[in-house]
Amino acid sequence: MIAKKYRFHGQKSLNETYKRGITLYEKDFSIKSLTKTRQQIPRFAVVVSKKVSKKAVIRNKIRRKIYEIIRTNLNIIKENQNLIITVFKEDVLNIEHKKLNKKITNLIKKINNQEDKTNKTI
RNA sequence: ACAGAAUACCGAUUGGUCGUAUAUUAAAAUAUAAGGAAAGUCCGGGCAACACAGGGAAGGAUAGUCGUUAACGACGACCAGGUGUGAACCUAGGGAAAGUGCCACAGAAACUAUACCGCCAUUAAUUGGUAAGGGUGAAAAGAGUGGUUUAAGAGACUACAGCUACUUAUGGUGACAUUUGUAGGAGGUAAACCCUAUCCGUUGCAAGGAAGAUGAAUUUUUAUUUAUAAAAGAAGUUUCCCGCUUUAUUAUUCAUCGUUUAAUCCGCUUGAGUUUGUAAGCAAUUACAGACCUAGAUAGAUGACCAAUGUCCUUAUCUGUAAAAAGAUUAGGAUACAGAACCCGGCUUAUAGGUAUUCUGUUAUU
RNA sequence: GGCGCCUUGGCGGAGUGGUUACGCAGAGGUCUGCAAAACCUUUUACACCGGUUCAAUUCCGGUAGGCGCCU
Numbered sequence: 099m100i101a102k103k104y105r106f107h108g109q110k111s112l113n114e115t116y117k118r119g120i121t122l123y124e125k126d127f128s129i130k131s132l133t134k135t136r137q138q139i140p141r142f143a144v145v146v147s148k149k150v151s152k153k154a155v156i157r158n159k160i161r162r163k164i165y166e167i168i169r170t171n172l173n174i175i176k177e178n179q180n181l182i183i184t185v186f187k188e189d190v191l192n193i194e195h196k197k198l199n200k201k202i203t204n205l206i207k208k209i210n211n212q213e214d215k216t217n218k219t220i
Numbered sequence: 221a222c223a224g225a226a227u228a229c230c231g232a233u234u235g236g237u238c239g240u241a242u243a244u245u246a247a248a249a250u251a252u253a254a255g256g257a258a259a260g261u262c263c264g265g266g267c268a269a270c271a272c273a274g275g276g277a278a279g280g281a282u283a284g285u286c287g288u289u290a291a292c293g294a295c296g297a298c299c300a301g302g303u304g305u306g307a308a309c310c311u312a313g314g315g316a317a318a319g320u321g322c323c324a325c326a327g328a329a330a331c332u333a334u335a336c337c338g339c340c341a342u343u344a345a346u347u348g349g350u351a352a353g354g355g356u357g358a359a360a361a362g363a364g365u366g367g368u369u370u371a372a373g374a375g376a377c378u379a380c381a382g383c384u385a386c387u388u389a390u391g392g393u394g395a396c397a398u399u400u401g402u403a404g405g406a407g408g409u410a411a412a413c414c415c416u417a418u419c420c421g422u423u424g425c426a427a428g429g430a431a432g433a434u435g436a437a438u439u440u441u442u443a444u445u446u447a448u449a450a451a452a453g454a455a456g457u458u459u460c461c462c463g464c465u466u467u468a469u470u471a472u473u474c475a476u477c478g479u480u481u482a483a484u485c486c487g488c489u490u491g492a493g494u495u496u497g498u499a500a501g502c503a504a505u506u507a508c509a510g511a512c513c514u515a516g517a518u519a520g521a522u523g524a525c526c527a528a529u530g531u532c533c534u535u536a537u538c539u540g541u542a543a544a545a546a547g548a549u550u551a552g553g554a555u556a557c558a559g560a561a562c563c564c565g566g567c568u569u570a571u572a573g574g575u576a577u578u579c580u581g582u583u584a585u586u
Numbered sequence: 587g588g589c590g591c592c593u594u595g596g597c598g599g600a601g602u603g604g605u606u607a608c609g610c611a612g613a614g615g616u617c618u619g620c621a622a623a624a625c626c627u628u629u630u631a632c633a634c635c636g637g638u639u640c641a642a643u644u645c646c647g648g649u650a651g652g653c654g655c656c657u
Contacts, residue, residue, distance in 0.1 A: 099241085099524090100240075101239085102240085102521090105520090106519060138481085143519060153559090154259090154558085154559055155559055162523055162524070163523095163524070165240095165524090166238090166239080166523075166524045169238085169239070170524090195524080216451095251598075260648105260649095261588095262647095290624090312637105312646090322603095322640095323603105323604100324603095324604040357640095359640070359643075408639105408640095409639080409640105411646045412639085412645090424588070426656060427588100449642100561587065562587100
């Protein structure tokens with residue numbers, strides 16, 4: 099898991115990223131990001147709804163795997179970035195660790211490039 | 221050996237790298253960290269608020285007996301009925317002789333029956349007797365078998381067996397069992413309404429409490445008196461009525477703003493706790509003594525990756541044997557169900573694979 | 587986390603202890619020069635598993651799926 103200071107606290111900050119952030123889609127999951135000038139520590143959230151799977155064990159495993167990938171690749175991410183990853187399908191569990199790692203890191207890099215082009219910071 | 225029954229239990233282990241939460245601490249570091257069902261939320265209790273948990277009506281739950289328990293719709297032992305060759309298992313198992321309702325279709329008739337065919341008597345048609353037999357149906361004058369009686373028949377009468385109500389005696393705390401006598405002769409359904417007995421106040425930790433700023437609102441009448449009393453109204457308590465509480469300016473309610481790296485803190489984990497031993501009891505369980513402290517998250521911790529071992533299954537080879545069983549090696553596969561959210565006692569449902577104890581039936585051998 | 591409710595053909599939607607109405611949709615036919623409308627015929631259902639009962643979609647218990655409310 100990831101440390102408590104890297105997590106979101108409360109609903110308003112989450113809603114802000116949902117409204118204003120940029121989104122990119124993969125087959126089984128999507129990424130939203132928003133960079134803020136006031137912030138000093140990046141924040142992450144992984145959302146796995148009950149529609150993905152009814153069992154709490156499977157949902158927890160998916161979250162933990164993705165959090166682990168983020169934790170090991172912290173150097174890619176900007177200091178003032180907010181990231182939300184939402185999972186749509188149960189198949190994420192069956193993907194190998196290395197493949198998932200590649201997919202997610204590539205997506206994050208893409209998003210960072212887009213943000214640099216548009217200069218969308220608040 | 222095969223096929224079963226019951227009860228109790230385990231449900232992976234070790235190492236490496238990188239991490240998460242809590243506690244201790246200045247920091248580093250150390251310690252601890254998910255189940256038998258944590259699940260479903262089906263019952264019961266603690267705890268909290270409302271009145272200290274009160275009265276009546278309505279409503280709900282349960283239903284053999286005795287016990288266990290904080291309590292229960294749970295559990296234990298026993299009784300009765302049913303199922304099974306048996307070990308055992310199942311049962312919402314009070315009342316239909318308080319009252320009401322329902323019993324489709326078929327059938328003559330579905331409940332104080334009054335006869336469709338049949339049998340007998342009598343006739344021109346018919347009418348009368350009869351509940352033995354047939355047919356319908358889930359269920360049919362509902363006490364079976366043998367005999368007597370008769371026009372034909374029938375508890376109409378009798379012998380034996382059996383049922384219901386009351387009753388005698390013995391055993392048992394009791395349900396009840398065995399037993400004595402008298403009387404009786406028309407069904408089912410209460411998981412239909414209902415009656416009887418017992419129990420239940422309502423809401424649920426998102427309960428409840430603490431932590432900002434500004435503004436607005438907080439009634440009327442009477443009496444004495446100039447701040448008290450009484451009455452009405454209002455608000456709260458809710459399935460309804462009664463009753464109760466408040467009528468406050470350091471308070472309550474509403475609105476707006478602020479806080480977003482405090483959307484926080486308390487409640488929150490020492491408890492009907494875990495474990496060892498002894499004693500009581502058939503058992504559920506209880507008593508006493510010793511030792512121990514063992515998760516506490518809140519966009520929600522308890523993990524990710526890698527390696528080895530164990531267990532089980534399958535294939536092949538070897539050993540082994542009359543044939544099996546069993547053992548060794550090689551290769552491949554599987555390793556379940558499932559994630560604390562205030563806390564306990566049960567129930568129900570899901571679960572790869574495995575272990576132990578007691579018992580039953582069949583076959584074979586001694 | 588807690589509390590409550592629902593499930594009937596392809597879709598909507600009545601019903602109740604005795605084998606399920608109706609409307610729309612689908613298929614075929616009548617009518618028409620051809621269509622529409624109208625009329626006639628027809629296909630497809632009580633979420634699943636147990637219990638009570640002679641008989642259950644209905645009554646009772648459990649399971650599954652779906653929905654709502656409480657900060």
